Amino acid sequence: MSSRTATVTGPGFVAADFGHLPLRAGSVDAVFAIESIGYARDMPGLLDQVGQVLRPGGQLFVIEIFRTELFGVVPARARQLCAATERLLAFPDLWSVPDWVALAYDRGFEVTGLTDLTDATVPGLSDFARVGGSCSAPSSR
Numbered sequence: 001m002s003s004r005t006a007t008v009t010g011p012g013f014v015a016a017d018f019g020h021l022p023l024r025a026g027s028v029d030a031v032f033a034i035e036s037i038g039y040a041r042d043m044p045g046l047l048d049q050v051g052q053v054l055r056p057g058g059q060l061f062v063i064e065i066f067r068t069e070l071f072g073v074v075p076a077r078a079r080q081l082c083a084a085t086e087r088l089l090a091f092p093d094l095w096s097v098p099d100w101v102a103l104a105y106d107r108g109f110e111v112t113g114l115t116d117l118t119d120a121t122v123p124g125l126s127d128f129a130r131v132g133g134s135c136s137a138p139s140s141r
């Protein structure tokens with residue numbers, strides 16, 4: 001058996017508000033944001049934070065809920081249901097993908113890939129559209 005030893009340094013863990021990352025500028029290779037930054041109340045500030053801690057050429061991976069283009073075209077009642085659901089889930093106003101991508105470019109990122117998972121998620125906005133189109137408020141209580 002070998003008597004040699006080695007010290008292996010793995011990833012570290014820090015618990016912090018993602019709006020105030022206690023990390024050195026340019027100190028990380030990648031940021032994974034899995035169902036989290038949708039809660040950001042200051043998305044431009046958040047992207048600036050991430051851009052700051054990433055090394056040049058570092059990458060940000062985001063998996064998040066975004067509003068789809070359907071949000072703008074479904075009946076008003078469906079939009080209200082969506083907005084109410086967002087509030088129930090404690091989201092501030094959700095971003096649409098085009099608006100978020102434009103913001104990312106504005107904050108110095110290059111967006112290199114997008115995958116739309118809408119069809120794989122439930123309930124879809126189309127469900128809200130169906131419900132919203134057939135519901136009306138009670139006339140009396």
Ligand SMILES: C[S@@+](CC[C@H](N)C(=O)[O-])C[C@H]1O[C@@H](n2cnc3c(N)ncnc32)[C@H](O)[C@@H]1O
Pocket residue numbers: 016017018019034035036037039040
């Ligand atoms: C829907 S959960 C997802 C958790 C995890 N990513 C997962 O996939 O199971 C949203 C997470 O965002 C975190 N979060 C919300 N606002 C945050 C903030 N300002 N700073 C850091 N984390 C935050 C919450 O603590 C929560 O863990």
